[in-house]
Amino acid sequence: MSVSAEVFDELKLRADADNIYVQVVTSVLDAGELIGVPHRLRLILAQPKNELMVHFPVEMDDGHHRLFKGYRVQHNNVLGPYKGGIRFHPDVHLDDIKALSVLMTMKCALVQLPFGGGKGGVQVDPHSLSENELRRLTRRFTSALGTNIGPDFDIPAPDLGSDARIMAWMADTYMNLRDPNRRLAGRGVVTGKPLDFGGSQGREKATGQGLVYVLEEMLPAMGFNLQSLSFSLIGYGNVGSWTARLLAERGATLCAVMDHKGAIAHKDGLDADALADHVRETGSVQGFAAARKISADEFYSMEVDALIPAALEKMVTLERAHQLRCKMVVEAANAPLSPAAERYLLDQGVGILPAVLCNAGGVTVSYFEWKQNRQDEAWDLDVVDSQLQKLLVRAARRVVNFAGEYGTDMRTAAYGAALKHINDVYTIRGIFP
Numbered sequence: 013m014s015v016s017a018e019v020f021d022e023l024k025l026r027a028d029a030d031n032i033y034v035q036v037v038t039s040v041l042d043a044g045e046l047i048g049v050p051h052r053l054r055l056i057l058a059q060p061k062n063e064l065m066v067h068f069p070v071e072m073d074d075g076h077h078r079l080f081k082g083y084r085v086q087h088n089n090v091l092g093p094y095k096g097g098i099r100f101h102p103d104v105h106l107d108d109i110k111a112l113s114v115l116m117t118m119k120c121a122l123v124q125l126p127f128g129g130g131k132g133g134v135q136v137d138p139h140s141l142s143e144n145e146l147r148r149l150t151r152r153f154t155s156a157l158g159t160n161i162g163p164d165f166d167i168p169a170p171d172l173g174s175d176a177r178i179m180a181w182m183a184d185t186y187m188n189l190r191d192p193n194r195r196l197a198g199r200g201v202v203t204g205k206p207l208d209f210g211g212s213q214g215r216e217k218a219t220g221q222g223l224v225y226v227l228e229e230m231l232p233a234m235g236f237n238l239q240s241l242s243f244s245l246i247g248y249g250n251v252g253s254w255t256a257r258l259l260a261e262r263g264a265t266l267c268a269v270m271d272h273k274g275a276i277a278h279k280d281g282l283d284a285d286a287l288a289d290h291v292r293e294t295g296s297v298q299g300f301a302a303a304r305k306i307s308a309d310e311f312y313s314m315e316v317d318a319l320i321p322a323a324l325e326k327m328v329t330l331e332r333a334h335q336l337r338c339k340m341v342v343e344a345a346n347a348p349l350s351p352a353a354e355r356y357l358l359d360q361g362v363g364i365l366p367a368v369l370c371n372a373g374g375v376t377v378s379y380f381e382w383k384q385n386r387q388d389e390a391w392d393l394d395v396v397d398s399q400l401q402k403l404l405v406r407a408a409r410r411v412v413n414f415a416g417e418y419g420t421d422m423r424t425a426a427y428g429a430a431l432k433h434i435n436d437v438y439t440i441r442g443i444f445p
């Protein structure tokens with residue numbers, strides 16, 4: 013019996029191979045086996061510490077009430093307060109949020125931030141609500157979470173479907189509900205806030221910026237350079253559009269983009285800045301004048317150096333992996349490959365740069381924001397960028413060194429490096445009582 017199967021058996025978890033939580037925990041436990049973490053750590057990490065589910069009513073603009081379901085999952089806090097985004101999406105389910113909370117634990121540990129892993133979400137299509145409905149929903153969800161979040165305990169951030177405006181409403185609600193003498197400190201309850209309300213320079217582009225720093229560090233050893241890199245992108249929201257713009261600034265060519273409405277391409281490359289303006293105005297890449305519409309099959313089978321998924325989990329299935337003609341997959345989204353697709357691509361010699369490293373820029377600048385809030389400071393953009401580069405280059409080197417030492421792939425190496433740090437801290441602290 014494999015180590016992960018033993019742990020699932022002991023915890024009486026159903027090891028459904030198609031379940032995203034089982035898939036993520038299995039690959040983390042496999043990495044733990046490689047570096048020989050103790051059994052107690054496997055048990056602790058196989059389940060989140062806390063899983064909170066809330067139901068709350070919101071009055072719609074026409075006067076009727078709708079009941080919403082929200083989640084906050086707190087996976088592990090041995091390194092510091094729980095940290096992770098809040099997703100607004102109609103298909104949010106508990107197991108997705110649990111899986112993403114594990115990845116946050118791994119990400120924070122890999123970069124050695126003083127945070128643990130958490131994640132949350134609300135089952136809602138934010139685009140179907142008016143601004144007032146969205147604000148009431150956000151405030152009601154925040155009050156339902158109550159003292160389960162806080163600047164020293166659990167610190168949400170934006171994720172798919174949420175943004176700086178939603179973070180501002182969360183912070184304001186939290187501040188209004190707490191002791192008036194400590195109200196200002198309550199700002200640090202969330203990160204990814206607008207600049208005028210305790211946000212940080214560079215937070216909006218942070219995930220894309222971090223990915224670019226990671227590529228600058230890792231590509232030369234893989235035989236590529238950014239100036240001549242060709243890439244295609246799934247998703248052109250916050251992460252996708254910033255990644256595209258920052259890569260294009262360095263000379264790379266954006267060949268094709270797919271979003272929730274379809275795919276587009278241009279033989280000479282797409283103008284990343286103009287496309288970002290188009291998406292801001294229309295909500296999708298569709299209808300962008302300087303491009304032709306292509307099918308999903310054409311998108312996946314396009315020959316590029318790198319495919320960068322920056323949308324939802326598990327979009328690249330085994331069937332899609334068979335179509336790919338890229339030399340590497342750079343994971344901007346969390347868990348964008350199914351395990352079968354990943355195994356197939358590794359067998360084909362396609363490099364996979366894992367999300368816990370590639371998209372760690374977001375939580376890293378969130379950490380800077382939290383630090384600035386605590387110290388009542390506002391750092392300049394060049395300070396944020398240079399600190400971000402320093403931490404992510406260190407994390408990338410940790411992954412490369414681990415992969416070399418253990419002769420393993422980059423994902424297992426990234427989890428291995430993260431687990432080593434967590435295990436060291438558990439060993440020093442001991443387990444309460």
Ligand code: NAD
Nearest residue numbers: 172173219247248249250251271272322323345346371374
């Ligand atoms: P976003 O909401 O700004 O953008 C999401 C994009 O995905 C949009 O372009 C949308 O059209 C596209 N999309 C949705 N469904 C799709 C489908 N079925 N097919 C193709 N495209 C689809 O979200 P974001 O903040 O850019 O986050 C993207 C991913 O990156 C998520 O997985 C998120 O968890 C991850 N991530 C985000 C951050 C951050 O700082 N925002 C940090 C780390 C990881």
